Amino acid sequence: MNKGIITESRSVVVPGETIAIGMNYLPGDGTYREGEEIRASLLGLVDIRENLLKIIPLKGAYIPKRDDNVIGRIKDVGYSAWEVDINAPVSANLLVQDATIAYVNINRTDIRRFFDIDDYIYAKVVKVSKSMYIQLSTKDRDYKKLNIGLIFKIKPVKVPRVIGKKGSMINMLIDETGTELIIGQNGVVWIKGNKRKDELITMKAVKYIEEHAHERGLTDKVKELIKGWKKDESK
Amino acid sequence: MNQSKKAVKRPDGRKVDEIRKVSCKAGVVKNADGSAEFIIGNTTAIAAVYGPRELYPKFKQDPSRALLRCKYNLMSFSVSDRKRPAPSRRDIELGLVIKNALSQLIFLEKYPKLAIDVFIEISQADAGTRCAGICAASLALADAGIQMRELAGSIAAGALGDLVVLDLTKEEEDYPEGATDLPITYLPKQGLITSLQLDGDISFAGFKKALKMGINKCKELVKLQEEALKINYLKGDKK
CATH class of the missing domain: 2.40.50.100 (RNA polymerase II/Efflux pump adaptor protein, barrel-sandwich hybrid domain)
Incomplete structure (x- = not known):
């Protein structure tokens, strides 16, 4: 052998x-x-x-891992925790002490003040137990509630391609379109731009990358495409 | 023995260890997470896999492993006499047999508390449907991106009187001198037989021969499955 x-x-x-x-x-x-x-x-x-x-x-559902950055939707609000849908087979939990660095007396405050049902949040997976108990955190400054913008889903296995090597693709998208863009490891994408058409162009580009993920030299190609779409829009 | 070997001719002119024409294809059901079609002669099996997904009722959740659920269904028009569409005793039992054959295949412990659903529909039946179903399910599970140890091959060996043959058709199963059916599921990398059933009479020597023939054919079927899975993505590259 x-x-x-x-x-x-x-x-x-x-x-x-x-x-x-x-x-x-x-x-x-x-x-x-x-x-x-x-x-x-x-x-x-x-x-x-x-x-x-x-x-x-090449295919498959999103299975959460520790330190993944995900975008989730609040499914339920409890006494001291939230239940979050993160596009995985099981929903995740966000505890009050992991949600904010501020002191919260849960007996006196309604935690809906922070996140309410159907709010979208950008969070980090801090714990995945063997029996699929998933815990999130929004303590860091990067993590936040996503108030306005555009949200859609792509296939979770294509996320690394949309981000690119050391973020080359996502940085190019941000630079070219002038929008704020967050891609969760779970395949949920959030876009916020100054104008609606910028958001739509970014969405089109992300979907194009998802479809053509196996191609080489995609970054330059998408750059050209975005320029073309922008010209069409301004006409 | 030699006499009977010459006297028995297989109706479709196949050799004793020759199977019917096989074709398999992955990704035939768009809505499913993974799917496949497996055709052997006139038998057609379609498998669709959903999951891993949340499992309800909650008391069925197992914190150490996933639950594999298999449903086998013979469509009403797949046989010459209309089959009543409700799941029969046979359908439910075959679902269990297929589940047991596949549970060794999947890393169930990597998906705790979840469920993996496998639906197998036989749209045309001409014997060997459970084997076609297992082959289709193995392909569909791989297509769904579920972590597996390997692919499974499955084929029905058997005997016509004293003659050991592979892949019997319905016509051969109704052979008047008595036909024996011996469906085998084999995992080549682990060297495991995960399902083995015997319906009919067979001598011990004949059984050993049939088993050996079946195992060799299962290895070939796994090769065919590998090609079927790869071809989807090699095509995608050229686009």
Whole structure:
């Protein structure tokens, strides 16, 4: 048995396919170890980072991970916590002590003052227990209630492409359209612009990226497209 | 024994270890999270997978693993006599058999408290429907992006009198000298048989031979499934 990586980087693998043999490699997301072999457990593309092997999934639901930034909708308000729909199979919880740095006496205040039902929030996943108890936090300054803007969903597996390498794609979108843009790891996108048409152009661009995620040199192509759409709008 | 081997000819002129023409395709049901179609001869199985999704009623939730639910349904027009559309005893039992065959396949412990639903519809039945259903379900689960150990192959081995054959048709199952049906589900990477049923009489030597033939064919079926899954995305690249 020859040791080493068997499949090429970026090739499509199916569940059960052997990616590498030997103990020099680490199984990352979407892979598992069986004896000497590291096998894929998902349908997707192989991603090799030195000796860490990962699968980039092509399809699938969003399963929350710690430190993910997500956009969620408040489903229910409790005595001292909120129930949040984060586009995952189970809903998440946001406790008062994780929601704000201010002192809150829950006996005296109605916590609807912070977030009410159907409000959208940008939050961070701080805890995912083994039995799928998900806890969020909005304590940091970046996290907030999303008051106005445009919200829509894309496929969660395409989110890394819309963000791009080190945020190259999302920064380009923000620069070109002049809108505020937040993409949650769970596939929910929020856009706020000065004008409605800017928001719509950004939405069009994000959806274009989602559809053409496998193409190379997409950043430049989308840049050109946005310029074209802007010209059409101003006519 | 040799006499009977010469005397028995399979009605469609196949060799003893030859299966009917197979074609499989992933992503046929747009609304489902994952789906697949598996056609073997005149048998057509369509599988749709929903989930992982929230599981209700709540008392069924298991904090350590997901619940796999399988529904097998023979459509009313799939057989020559109209099948009454309500789930029959047979349908419910096959749902359980398929569930047991697939539960070894999925990393259920990665989806605690959730449910994974597999719906298998047989739109045309000509024997071997449970095997076609399992193959379709295996493809559909992979297409849904659910974490799996591998893909499953499934085929019905059997015997016509004393002659061991693979993939019996309905015509062969009604063979007057007695036909035996031996559906096998095999996971090649783990080397596990996750379902094995026997309907009829077979000698021990014949059983061993049938099992070996079936396992070899399951490995080939898994290869076909792999190609079917990959082809969708290789096409996408060229666009």
